[in-house]
Amino acid sequence: MTRLITTTSALCLLAGAAQAEGTLSVYHWFEYIPQELVDKFTAETGIAVTIDTYDSNEAMLASLKAGRLGQYDVAVPADFMVEIMAETGMLDTFTAEEMPNLPNIAPQWLDVPFDPGRTSSIPYQWGSTSFAVNRDVYAGDISSLGVIFDPPEELRGKINVLDSQNEVLILGSLYLGIPQCSTDRDQLRALSDMLVAAKQHWASFGSDTAKDVMVSGDAAAGMIYNGFSAKARAEGANVEYSYPTEGHVLWMDNVVLLKDAPNRANAIAFMNFLLEPENAAAVTNYAAYTSGVSGVESFLDEAIRTSPENNPPAGAAPGAFAQVCDEETQKLYDAIWINLKK
Amino acid sequence: MALRSVRHYPSFFSIAMLCLIILYAPLIVVMVYSFNDSPSITNWGGLSLRWYFDVFTGPEAPRFRAAAWNSLTIAVLAATIATAIATAAALAMLRAGKFKGRSLTFALINLPLMVPEIVIAVATLIFFTMIGFTTGYLTILIAHITFCIPFAYLPIAARLQGIDGSYEAAARDLYATRAQSFWLVLLPLMAPGVISGYLLAFIISLDDFIITNFVKGAGMETLPTAIFGSVKQGIKPNIMAISTLMLGVSILFVTLSYLINRKGRQSP
Amino acid sequence: MAGAAPDSGTSAETTYRSARVPLLLPTWLVIGIFLILPVALMAVYSFLTKEMRGGVIWEFSLAAYDQFFINRGLFGDEPPSLEWTYISVFGRSIAQAATATTLCLLIGFPTAWFIATRPPATRGVWLFLITVPYWVNLLIRTVSLRFLIRENGPLNDALLGTGLISEPLAMINTNFAVQLGLFYSYLPFMVLPIYAAVERYNFTLSEAAADLYASRWVILREIVLPIVKPGIIAGCLLVFIPSMGAFLAPNLLGGAKNFMIGSLIEEQFKRSLGNWPFGAAVSMILMSLVLILLMLYARSMAKTEAR
Numbered sequence: 001m002t003r004l005i006t007t008t009s010a011l012c013l014l015a016g017a018a019q020a021e022g023t024l025s026v027y028h029w030f031e032y033i034p035q036e037l038v039d040k041f042t043a044e045t046g047i048a049v050t051i052d053t054y055d056s057n058e059a060m061l062a063s064l065k066a067g068r069l070g071q072y073d074v075a076v077p078a079d080f081m082v083e084i085m086a087e088t089g090m091l092d093t094f095t096a097e098e099m100p101n102l103p104n105i106a107p108q109w110l111d112v113p114f115d116p117g118r119t120s121s122i123p124y125q126w127g128s129t130s131f132a133v134n135r136d137v138y139a140g141d142i143s144s145l146g147v148i149f150d151p152p153e154e155l156r157g158k159i160n161v162l163d164s165q166n167e168v169l170i171l172g173s174l175y176l177g178i179p180q181c182s183t184d185r186d187q188l189r190a191l192s193d194m195l196v197a198a199k200q201h202w203a204s205f206g207s208d209t210a211k212d213v214m215v216s217g218d219a220a221a222g223m224i225y226n227g228f229s230a231k232a233r234a235e236g237a238n239v240e241y242s243y244p245t246e247g248h249v250l251w252m253d254n255v256v257l258l259k260d261a262p263n264r265a266n267a268i269a270f271m272n273f274l275l276e277p278e279n280a281a282a283v284t285n286y287a288a289y290t291s292g293v294s295g296v297e298s299f300l301d302e303a304i305r306t307s308p309e310n311n312p313p314a315g316a317a318p319g320a321f322a323q324v325c326d327e328e329t330q331k332l333y334d335a336i337w338i339n340l341k342k
Numbered sequence: 343m344a345l346r347s348v349r350h351y352p353s354f355f356s357i358a359m360l361c362l363i364i365l366y367a368p369l370i371v372v373m374v375y376s377f378n379d380s381p382s383i384t385n386w387g388g389l390s391l392r393w394y395f396d397v398f399t400g401p402e403a404p405r406f407r408a409a410a411w412n413s414l415t416i417a418v419l420a421a422t423i424a425t426a427i428a429t430a431a432a433l434a435m436l437r438a439g440k441f442k443g444r445s446l447t448f449a450l451i452n453l454p455l456m457v458p459e460i461v462i463a464v465a466t467l468i469f470f471t472m473i474g475f476t477t478g479y480l481t482i483l484i485a486h487i488t489f490c491i492p493f494a495y496l497p498i499a500a501r502l503q504g505i506d507g508s509y510e511a512a513a514r515d516l517y518a519t520r521a522q523s524f525w526l527v528l529l530p531l532m533a534p535g536v537i538s539g540y541l542l543a544f545i546i547s548l549d550d551f552i553i554t555n556f557v558k559g560a561g562m563e564t565l566p567t568a569i570f571g572s573v574k575q576g577i578k579p580n581i582m583a584i585s586t587l588m589l590g591v592s593i594l595f596v597t598l599s600y601l602i603n604r605k606g607r608q609s610p
Numbered sequence: 611m612a613g614a615a616p617d618s619g620t621s622a623e624t625t626y627r628s629a630r631v632p633l634l635l636p637t638w639l640v641i642g643i644f645l646i647l648p649v650a651l652m653a654v655y656s657f658l659t660k661e662m663r664g665g666v667i668w669e670f671s672l673a674a675y676d677q678f679f680i681n682r683g684l685f686g687d688e689p690p691s692l693e694w695t696y697i698s699v700f701g702r703s704i705a706q707a708a709t710a711t712t713l714c715l716l717i718g719f720p721t722a723w724f725i726a727t728r729p730p731a732t733r734g735v736w737l738f739l740i741t742v743p744y745w746v747n748l749l750i751r752t753v754s755l756r757f758l759i760r761e762n763g764p765l766n767d768a769l770l771g772t773g774l775i776s777e778p779l780a781m782i783n784t785n786f787a788v789q790l791g792l793f794y795s796y797l798p799f800m801v802l803p804i805y806a807a808v809e810r811y812n813f814t815l816s817e818a819a820a821d822l823y824a825s826r827w828v829i830l831r832e833i834v835l836p837i838v839k840p841g842i843i844a845g846c847l848l849v850f851i852p853s854m855g856a857f858l859a860p861n862l863l864g865g866a867k868n869f870m871i872g873s874l875i876e877e878q879f880k881r882s883l884g885n886w887p888f889g890a891a892v893s894m895i896l897m898s899l900v901l902i903l904l905m906l907y908a909r910s911m912a913k914t915e916a917r
Contacts, residue, residue, distance in 0.1 A: 349727045349813055349816070350727060351720070351723070351826065351830070353720065354720035354721075354723050354724045355724060357717055357720040357721060357724075358720060358721040358724035358725070360717065361717050361718075361720075361721045361740075361797070361801075362739065362740075364717075364793075364794065364797075365740065365743045365794070365797065366743060367758060368743075368751050368754035368755045368757075368758055368794070369743055369746060369751075369754070371754040371757050371758060371764075372746060372750060372751075372754050383753065383757070384757060426636075427636040427637055427640060428637075430632075430633040430634070430636060430637070431633065431634055431636075431637040433626045433629075433633050434626060434629070434630045434633035434634045435634075436623075437623060437624070437625050437626045438624060438625075438626040438627045438629070438630040438633070439623060439624040439627045441630060445905075447634060447637070447638075448904075449901060449904060450637070450638070450641050450642070450646075451637060451641065452847070452851075452904070453641060453645055453646070453649070454641065454645055455847065455848070455851045455852065455900075456851060456896070456897045456900045456901065457645070457649055457652075457893060457897055458855040458871070458872065458875050458893050458896065459855065460875055460876050460879050460880065460889070461649075461652055461875065461879075461889065461890065461893040462645070462648065462649075463879075464652075464879050464886070465648030465649060465651050465652045465655075466644065466648045468648070468651060469644075469647055469648040469651060484640075484644055485644065487640060488640055488641060488644045488645050489645075491637065491640065491641065492848075493799070493848065496803055496844035496845075496847060496848055497802050497803040497806045497841070497844060498806070499840070499844065500803045500804075500806050500807045500840040500841040500843075500844040501806040501807060501809075501810060501841075503807075503840045504807055504810035504811075504837065504838075504840065504841075505810065507623050507625075510625060514625075520625060520626075523625075531810075534733075534805065534806045534809045534810075535806040537734070537737065538737065538802035538803060538805060538806045539802075539806075541737060541738075541741045541798070541802060542741075542798065542799060542802055542848070544741075545741055545744035545745070545798065548744070548745065549744065549747060549748050551747075551748075551749070565747060566747050566749070569747050569749055569750065570749060577749075577750070577753060581750060582750070585745075585746040585747065585750050588745045588746060589742065589743075589745055589746060591745070592738075592742045592745040593742060595738070596735060596738040596739070596742060599734060599735070599738065600732075600734070600735045
């Protein structure tokens with residue numbers, strides 16, 4: 001046993017030595033980057049890429065906190081998680097000189113609330129979260145979040161909501177016109193009461209299954225990410241994605257430069273590579289969300305470029321990113337969520 | 343006549359068949375949808391082999407192959423080692439008289455069952471980091487051996503408890519050493535328990551996602567981490583194709599073991 | 611308690627006395643180092659201050675246990691009273707696990723018996739047949755089960771076709787679906803240990819009883835059950851304990867409308883609640899409960915031994 005351990009740790013040391021010359025360690029979602037693109041990066045730069053995967057933003061955070069920080073060069077957290085990681089000191093910064101392709105970022109994503117001026121992250125893919133309705137079941141008006149929170153007779157008991165505190169509470173707040181991170185007791189009480197009352201009309205909570213329940217017909221309406229809704233439509237379900245008048249949730253996955261990255265220069269080369277419009281478009285064509293880079297249009301597949309889910313109608317209410325509340329306020333929102341699911 | 347009737351309870355046969363139907367019905371869904379032409383796992387779009395091509399020749403093929411290989415080798419190694427450890431522990435617990443700390447040891451053996459997986463996962467990762475253990479294949483293997491032990495131990499111990507001491511006593515009377523009587527008498531008698539324990543340890547290791555996800559190192563992927571990680575895209579029929587292939591491999595094993603078994607019994 | 615039952619005193623029962631320490635050493639080492647130490651760390655974590663969104667601050671705090679047991683209202687300013695939220699989560703999970711274990715036993719025992727009475731050459735094949743489905747990942751199996759039992763799924767179609775029902779059964783997102791899922795997740799963990807015990811059963815005992823005009827059910831209850839009890843207990847432990855913390859079946863089949871122990875703990879480490887000390891505390895409470903159950907069981911065994 002001891003010898004086994006010694007041999008293996010020797011192997012690990014060897015692997016560590018190799019890492020210093022021309023490798024890159026990426027912490028990513030599974031099936032979120034096309035392998036062809038990774039191969040192209042390796043061919044262009046000679047840098048070998050290792051990809052490790054996670055299945056939720058918080059799982060990634062937990063694993064980095066539990067000791068994996070320093071093993072990876074880049075990760076791909078969502079907007080609010082970028083802010084949390086920055087606050088926790090998990091991110092490194094880069095300068096504009098180091099990242100020549102920085103100006104390729106679409107202007108509206110350059111100065112984002114979770115990373116003002118883009119000093120440690122670049123956009124990867126973004127999209128929206130609202131809801132979709134099966135038009136075979138319900139043909140009425142779907143321009144309000146009331147479809148989910150005060151559903152019409154036809155949809156009652158056939159609604160799936162995302163099993164995610166952020167999305168449910170923010171969409172609920174938008175529906176009631178309450179600001180995010182509110183500390184007003186009456187507003188929060190109203191939010192909690194509204195959600196508890198709405199829950200009786202919901203069939204299930206599920207995030208990963210949000211698309212499948214719409215395709216199979218288990219749910220006739222559901223909170224959903226725009227990309228999932230587009231896929232449900234592509235799989236033959238007659239679903240329509242709504243951009244409700246109360247607003248919707250925006251999300252953006254970002255490539256971040258991690259603190260103590262073993263291959264910092266390679267990480268920056270990789271991020272810079274992803275900011276080339278052609279490469280950014282390759283990700284979009286694969287993942288079917290939206291790129292945050294200017295000039296990708298000519299490289300996009302027609303179906304993705306023109307999909308109704310990716311292109312809000314003119315005059316649609318603006319979307320909002322999830323805000324990171326302070327600890328005391330977050331406690332209240334946690335309590336509302338626990339009360340909803342108890 | 344009496345022999346038949348006390349052995350066979352007619353309703354037991356129907357229940358066993360019902361049991362097999364319940365076990366296999368969902369697998370038919372898996373198999374059917376691995377041949378679906380559409381990227382959906384709920385809507386049928388025609389017959390196609392595209393997902394099998396995807397698994398073997400698609401851009402992700404090397405990663406799926408590596409994941410399947412890691413999963414199988416870890417399951418075989420972890421189940422083998424855990425079964426050996428559990429067999430030794432069962433002998434000490436049931437064939438070494440009463441001793442102080444026996445109940446405590448029993449609790450210890452079953453501890454992996456009692457702690458929720460996610461807690462083992464986070465705690466183990468923190469622990470490995472504290473002692474400076476680089477995460478990778480070996481850390482996954484160690485973690486798997488640990489949680490496989492009770493799954494191997496319980497069937498083995500249940501079996502050993504039913505074995506009368508007189509068999510070994512007879513062997514000893516015939517001047518067999520303790521080692522001889524273990525290998526030639528006790529172990530064959532224990533075999534159904536050992537096999538049951540091994541099979542349970544194997545499937546529990548093959549299926550583990552939560553712990554593996556935390557203790558694996560960069561670039562290490564097992565089939566469950568690949569499957570659970572697909573949330574950004576949703577489950578596609580390529581996962582169904584891989585699952586069907588895994589079923590094929592397992593059925594191959596069953597057939598082989600049956601043939602070997604039969605051959606072994608035919609030759610004197 | 612499976613594995614710690616009485617020994618009748620023949621010399622074989624102490625054959626391995628001199629080898630006891632080397633035989634137990636691997637178990638002590640592996641579980642002692644790679645499980646006890648991490649779990650002890652988690653026990654410590656349950657008494658620390660939470661860091662927002664995961665992690666801990668090394669300051670002593672009882673906040674986690676306070677949150678579990680004491681209710682101070684939505685905004686934390688009401689007079690304290692007993693918190694029922696988490697106790698009911700435990701109650702719900704335990705009830706569900708108990709039902710699933712009963713189901714597994716009712717189906718698993720006859721199946722194990724059936725396998726044990728096959729000719730020796732085919733028993734191995736039957737065992738494999740029970741475990742083959744488990745080569746497919748639990749997530750995929752659960753998703754497929756979901757597909758089968760959904761409202762317009764194959765099972766309902768078949769039942770409607772035979773005319774047994776006139777309306778599709780609402781099975782998905784019900785307790786029934788969760789129990790079916792748990793049953794499906796853990797069935798072999800019941801069948802295999804029971805098989806290992808039944809296979810050893812000496813059928814001449816049954817024959818002797820039958821000669822004395824005992825009915826088959828009396829034989830089963832009075833003679834067979836006591837002898838195969840260790841296998842049944844092992845099976846029940848292997849099904850009941852994991853079922854309590856399971857979260858795939860409740861989430862995918864039950865609709866995840868209410869927390870179960872598994873999803874409650876998972877939320878603390880992998881989702882937005884991010885409260886490690888609380889997650890650790892819930893786990894410690896769960897672990898203590900199971901330990902107490904085991905100890906009570908061990909004590910009742912010791913009493914019957916003494917008789």
